[in-house]
Amino acid sequence: MSTPTRQRVLQHLDHVGLLQPAIHKETHAPSPDEITNDQYRAYTRTVHDVGGERDVPITWEEKEEEIWEHNTFVTCEVLAWRGVWNAEERRRRQNVDVGQTVYLGLPYYGRWLLTAALILVDKQYVTLSELHEKIDEVRKRYE
Amino acid sequence: MSKPHYDREHHVKKATGIGDPQCFKGEAGTPKYQVGDKVRIRDLPDVFYTRTQTYTRGCTATVVRLVYETPPAEDEAWDNTENVEWMYSLLFKQKDLWPEYADTFAQDTLETEIPEHWLEPA
Amino acid sequence: MADKHKPAPMVDEVSEFEILELAVRELAIEKGLFTAEDHQAWTEYMHTLGPLPAARLVAKAWLDPEYKKLCIEDGVKASLEVGIDWINQMPTKFGTPSDYCNLRVMADTPKLKHVVVCTLCSCYPRPILGQSPEWYRTPNYRRRLVRWPRQVLTEFGLQIPEDVEVRVVDSNQKTRYIVMPERPEGTEGWTEDQLTEIVTRDCLIGVAVPKPGKTANDPRPVRKALKPYSH
Numbered sequence: 334m335s336t337p338t339r340q341r342v343l344q345h346l347d348h349v350g351l352l353q354p355a356i357h358k359e360t361h362a363p364s365p366d367e368i369t370n371d372q373y374r375a376y377t378r379t380v381h382d383v384g385g386e387r388d389v390p391i392t393w394e395e396k397e398e399e400i401w402e403h404n405t406f407v408t409c410e411v412l413a414w415r416g417v418w419n420a421e422e423r424r425r426r427q428n429v430d431v432g433q434t435v436y437l438g439l440p441y442y443g444r445w446l447l448t449a450a451l452i453l454v455d456k457q458y459v460t461l462s463e464l465h466e467k468i469d470e471v472r473k474r475y476e
Numbered sequence: 477m478s479k480p481h482y483d484r485e486h487h488v489k490k491a492t493g494i495g496d497p498q499c500f501k502g503e504a505g506t507p508k509y510q511v512g513d514k515v516r517i518r519d520l521p522d523v524f525y526t527r528t529q530t531y532t533r534g535c536t537a538t539v540v541r542l543v544y545e546t547p548p549a550e551d552e553a554w555d556n557t558e559n560v561e562w563m564y565s566l567l568f569k570q571k572d573l574w575p576e577y578a579d580t581f582a583q584d585t586l587e588t589e590i591p592e593h594w595l596e597p598a
Numbered sequence: 599m600a601d602k603h604k605p606a607p608m609v610d611e612v613s614e615f616e617i618l619e620l621a622v623r624e625l626a627i628e629k630g631l632f633t634a635e636d637h638q639a640w641t642e643y644m645h646t647l648g649p650l651p652a653a654r655l656v657a658k659a660w661l662d663p664e665y666k667k668l669c670i671e672d673g674v675k676a677s678l679e680v681g682i683d684w685i686n687q688m689p690t691k692f693g694t695p696s697d698y699c700n701l702r703v704m705a706d707t708p709k710l711k712h713v714v715v716c717t718l719c720s721c722y723p724r725p726i727l728g729q730s731p732e733w734y735r736t737p738n739y740r741r742r743l744v745r746w747p748r749q750v751l752t753e754f755g756l757q758i759p760e761d762v763e764v765r766v767v768d769s770n771q772k773t774r775y776i777v778m779p780e781r782p783e784g785t786e787g788w789t790e791d792q793l794t795e796i797v798t799r800d801c802l803i804g805v806a807v808p809k810p811g812k813t814a815n816d817p818r819p820v821r822k823a824l825k826p827y828s829h
Binding site: 488491492493494495496497498499527528529531543544546549563565567570573574577580581583584585586587588589591 | 674684685686690691692693698699700702717718744745747748760763764765766767768769770771772773
């Protein structure tokens with residue numbers, strides 16, 4: 334089934350498979366003439382959409398769960414139970430809104446956790462200053 | 477948030493004792509497609525969010541089940557639940573999805589769910 | 599340069615994840631978004647979860663063709679007979695937010711083998727199967743299974759014959775899936791309990807098939823937690 338759409342789809346999958354988290358030493362916000370439409374689509378894609386990207390075999394592993402990972406999962410479910418978000422909103426925020434670098438760069442529940450923090454701020458239940466103060470206060474408990 | 481009379485528990489209240497997607501049953505109207513129909517996945521923009529996988533776009537598939545009614549993910553991801561659609565389970569031939577898929581395994585398939593507004597008759 | 603002389607982080611050093619997790623949970627409770635009791639209730643619900651109910655569902659279906667039909671037609675209703683209520687069993691009374699309430703049981707035949715993936719995240723039928731394994735969540739599994747399923751299955755030790763159709767199920771919306779594998783030879787006359795034991799988690803995802811005498815997933819490396827949560 335080779336149509337222009339299918340060709341674009343397959344090219345796109347090859348293209349975005351090459352995007353990896355990177356720490357850039359210099360920023361390079363390009364001028365508009367340096368961005369092709371293909372590149373625009375790659376940059377603005379929904380980063381969770383990885384089906385069909387090329388990759389090499391890895392060792393399949395099991396993993397023990399950290400206490401904070403368990404607590405994060407429960408917090409996210411309970412936030413939905415109490416109507417702070419619905420599951421689709423959670424999936425969008427933690428799998429797409431975070432961007433490619435965080436998506437592939439942080440642990441699975443690391444994304445859940447950052448997203449749970451941000452929803453409190455975005456929906457104005459907590460101000461960002463309050464969140465910062467709270468993080469600082471919790472950190473000091475361990476010093 | 478910006479909708480008038482926003483009640484953050486509106487979904488909780490609607491789904492309690494019923495379940496989700498059951499709580500949207502009967503809201504999508506008459507389904508446009510039936511089991512056995514051939515459809516093609518539209519190549520809509522996907523900026524910001526979708527759950528219609530890129531690898532399905534422009535490909536044809538067969539409807540194998542009308543699974544439930546629900547707001548599409550693109551709406552529900554911002555808590556918009558007014559427009560409810562039929563969700564279809566579709567069967568793709570792997571050889572239609574992937575040009576390199578071996579002829580030896582021409583019988584292999586893939587099943588996934590796509591909401592009605594992403595489909596057109598094939 | 600100074601970094602070179604810093605001591606290596608100690609295992610008991612608190613991580614930024616731990617700090618943020620505590621901060622978020624405490625703030626949500628202080629602001630009245632949920633209570634500590636809510637959090638505890640969900641934790642206790644999580645303790646009840648595992649793959650056993652799904653294994654029993656398959657074993658029952660092997661023994662009862664009418665029940666098998668119900669499984670294929672209405673997985674949520676069939677789950678009730680193995681003690682799983684997808685809607686009312688959770689503290690919410692509307693199912694778990696992340697797993698919704700629409701289970702489909704994908705029945706293998708001698709000519710059809712199902713295997714499940716969620717390419718967009720890692721959707722998984724937690725109410726009947728427990729928490730997903732780490733490998734199921736990796737971008738690698740999600741990238742490759744939809745396109746190279748036979749190769750990936752081979753890596754899990756499963757060779758599917760040429761004349762069998764491999765059907766990948768991509769769990770992308772609100773439905774959750776378990777695979778009902780074929781009942782293996784050598785189990786004639788077995789009880790439901792005996793059959794349940796050989797339906798492992800991996801069989802229910804579709805990356806393994808049941809065998810008499812095999813009651814555990816294939817051994818794999820286990821990544822240790824620094825501060826493990828004990829279920």
